[in-house]
Amino acid sequence: MSDRLTLHLVDTSPAPPAPGQRAPLRWRPLLSALLLAGFYALPWLRWDGRQALLFDLTARRFDLFGWTLWPQDVGLLLGLAAVLGAALVLLTNLAGRVWCGYGCPQTLWSRLFRWIEQGIARRVPSAGVARAIKHLAWMLVAAWTGITFVGFFSPIHGLVGASWPPAWSGWETFWVVFYAAATWGNAGFLREHVCRELCPYARLHGRFCDSDTPRMQYLARRGEPRGPRAPGLGGVEARGRGLLDPTSASDYAFRAAHEDIAGPMPHFSADRLGDCLDCGACVSVCPMALDVRAGPHADCIGCGDCQDACDARMRAAQFPIGLIQYTSVAAIQQRPARWLRPRTLAAAGTLLALLGIGLHHVS
Ligand code: SF4
Ligand code: SF4
Numbered sequence: 001m002s003d004r005l006t007l008h009l010v011d012t013s014p015a016p017p018a019p020g021q022r023a024p025l026r027w028r029p030l031l032s033a034l035l036l037a038g039f040y041a042l043p044w045l046r047w048d049g050r051q052a053l054l055f056d057l058t059a060r061r062f063d064l065f066g067w068t069l070w071p072q073d074v075g076l077l078l079g080l081a082a083v084l085g086a087a088l089v090l091l092t093n094l095a096g097r098v099w100c101g102y103g104c105p106q107t108l109w110s111r112l113f114r115w116i117e118q119g120i121a122r123r124v125p126s127a128g129v130a131r132a133i134k135h136l137a138w139m140l141v142a143a144w145t146g147i148t149f150v151g152f153f154s155p156i157h158g159l160v161g162a163s164w165p166p167a168w169s170g171w172e173t174f175w176v177v178f179y180a181a182a183t184w185g186n187a188g189f190l191r192e193h194v195c196r197e198l199c200p201y202a203r204l205h206g207r208f209c210d211s212d213t214p215r216m217q218y219l220a221r222r223g224e225p226r227g228p229r230a231p232g233l234g235g236v237e238a239r240g241r242g243l244l245d246p247t248s249a250s251d252y253a254f255r256a257a258h259e260d261i262a263g264p265m266p267h268f269s270a271d272r273l274g275d276c277l278d279c280g281a282c283v284s285v286c287p288m289a290l291d292v293r294a295g296p297h298a299d300c301i302g303c304g305d306c307q308d309a310c311d312a313r314m315r316a317a318q319f320p321i322g323l324i325q326y327t328s329v330a331a332i333q334q335r336p337a338r339w340l341r342p343r344t345l346a347a348a349g350t351l352l353a354l355l356g357i358g359l360h361h362v363s
Helices: 002-008 027-044 071-093 099-105 105-123 127-150 170-190 192-198 200-208 245-255 306-315 342-362
Strands: 053-056 063-065 067-069 215-218 324-327
Touching: 027 099, 027 105, 027 127, 053 105, 067 071, 071 099, 071 200, 071 342, 099 105, 099 200, 105 127, 105 170, 105 192, 127 170, 170 192, 306 324
Parallel strands: none
Antiparallel strands: 053 063, 063 067, 215 324
């Protein structure tokens, strides 16, 4: 745990842009902020005088934006869950782990908690005070998250603001405390261990992917051999070195990742270096503690933090961006993309069949 703490306290703010360049819009944090805002706002939305989204277990009634489901409609809910499951499999096959990287609550709250932690560490010089403020902020966020979560199952106006201390029922109190504690523990401490050791989807997702599924990849032919160098030397294309052949590139990448068995890398003159500055930014920002340069890894959640960090370093060095890309193995090997693949067809067929059954049942 102490290693991870050290890693997360590394300043992961992007490198400043080169003179004359504007910092690009960082859409990934923005998307996370919008999704979190949506979660906190949803229980407050009203529809025809009622809470728009409410799974009222006490009244045995589910309200979904004007659509009301009763206990006898439980089959519809199960069907909806099956459709969402099949859609997730198809999405994973076509686009990789975008759910993990952008939509999963574990990713969103871990990002938020890390942002709080790093923001406080940057602003508060005393480590002890920073730690106390961080835990207070985490607890407040976790408590509000617990209340919001229960607000999807019990009217939010009854949970918040009606009286102080709040007159919550026993099950409301239990779930607020439970969900707040789970948020605090999972996003503050367990973080990548939840993805690695607890999440069933993380175990299964590899079975839905193939060589045309995009994943985060380091372009070793352009980046290797890696190494620091004096500023002002152009990228491999600008200075005419070009891309390495695939065998030499993967050999250098392997040796750099396995110095214990391959021995230390030889020293390369600056004009032979690839575009990787060996700055370590892609490693220090990775929430899964991976080095993307060692090749695609099953634990990679595709969050793109390494890509953003590397692009910022490339811009600062005035190299082209894109040394780390979200792309498929087939694209890296310059094979044409295939759309009619067995797993794609199986997932799409299952989804269409479930939708057909659902529509037939509703009509
Ligand atoms: S390797 Fe990159 S995309 Fe994968 S988890 Fe780490 S930072 Fe995210
Ligand atoms: S951030 Fe880019 S330049 Fe820096 S070590 Fe990673 S791949 Fe190399």
